[in-house]
Amino acid sequence: MxxxxxxxxxxxxxxxxxxxxxxxxxxxxxxxxxxxxxxxxxxxxxxxxxxxxxxxxxxxxxxxxxxNTLYPFRYSILLSSNGEIRQITSPSHSTFNVENSRERGAGVGDATLRIHPASQLFPWGIYIAVAKVKDKWFDKSHSHFGWVLRNECSEADYRRLCRAVNCVRKGTHSRN
Known part of the structure; x- marks a missing residue:
């Protein structure tokens, strides 16, 4: 992997x-x-x-x-070939947090999140949704992880994220 x-x-x-x-x-x-x-x-x-x-x-x-005073932060994630995301550095004042996953108390880098098929590709960026455990039968099975706009990472990394979202949406979970 x-x-x-x-x-x-x-x-x-x-x-x-x-x-x-x-x-x-x-x-x-x-x-x-x-x-x-x-x-x-x-x-x-x-x-x-x-x-x-x-x-x-x-x-x-x-x-x-x-x-560049309002959004001066950056964060890093690890993307695996089967569509798993792990946040390895924490942003200074970001709105999302890996502790929003069902693994309460997990520190940065401890929670592994899987990209959900509800993720979308748009011409201006990628909407990333991650799978979560449902508390009740009517809850959604995914939560919002974040937006990645086209100019916010390198072109190769952006293409990797696009391929991962496409593979998860097709149901293959493998990019090879």
């Missing part, structure tokens, strides 16, 4: 993309308000506040991307 060490460094543009999506959602909400609401609110002031908040969010996203 071959193992590959994959180092993932989160892109600083994640916050900028999230801020742009938030601005677009708020714009859609403002545009879909009924005319009855507009009689209670002053449209000019509301649009000025929305434009000001948009500029503030864009400025925050651009400065964090330029200074």
């Amino acid at each position: 071959s193992k590959y060490r994959i180092t993932i460094t989160h892109s600083p543009y994640r916050s900028l993309i999230a801020n742009l999506c938030l601005i677009a959602c708020l714009g859609i909400v403002l545009g879909s308000l009924s005319s009855a609401i507009w009689t209670w609110l002053d449209p000019f002031i509301l649009i000025v506040v929305w434009i000001g908040a948009s500029l503030l969010l864009i400025h925050q996203g651009v400065t964090s991307a330029r200074d």
